Amino acid sequence: MILVAIAERRGAWVPVVLTGSDGFEASCTSDATAPWFHKGSFGFVGKPGNVAALPARGIAATQLGTGTTADKPL
Secondary structure, three states: OEEEEEEOOEOOEEEEEEEEOOOOEEEEEEEOOOOHHHOOEEEEEEOOOOOOOOOOOOOOOOOOOOOEEOOEEO
16 A cells, blocks of 8 residues: 655645655655646655665665756756
């Protein structure tokens, strides 16, 4: 089962993080105020293979990167 872990809007930015009980994860960030042809988003989908089991509210960094939306770096 895939669940929404985080979904919110902070000004122009909209981040969404999904998680699954089998270790699946996905994230996406987009600029909600960009003009139609300049909209963009970037994210990650996968199931990390190198993360040890975590406790109930544990967290592990599994991705890091940069991207651009509406010609602005993030």
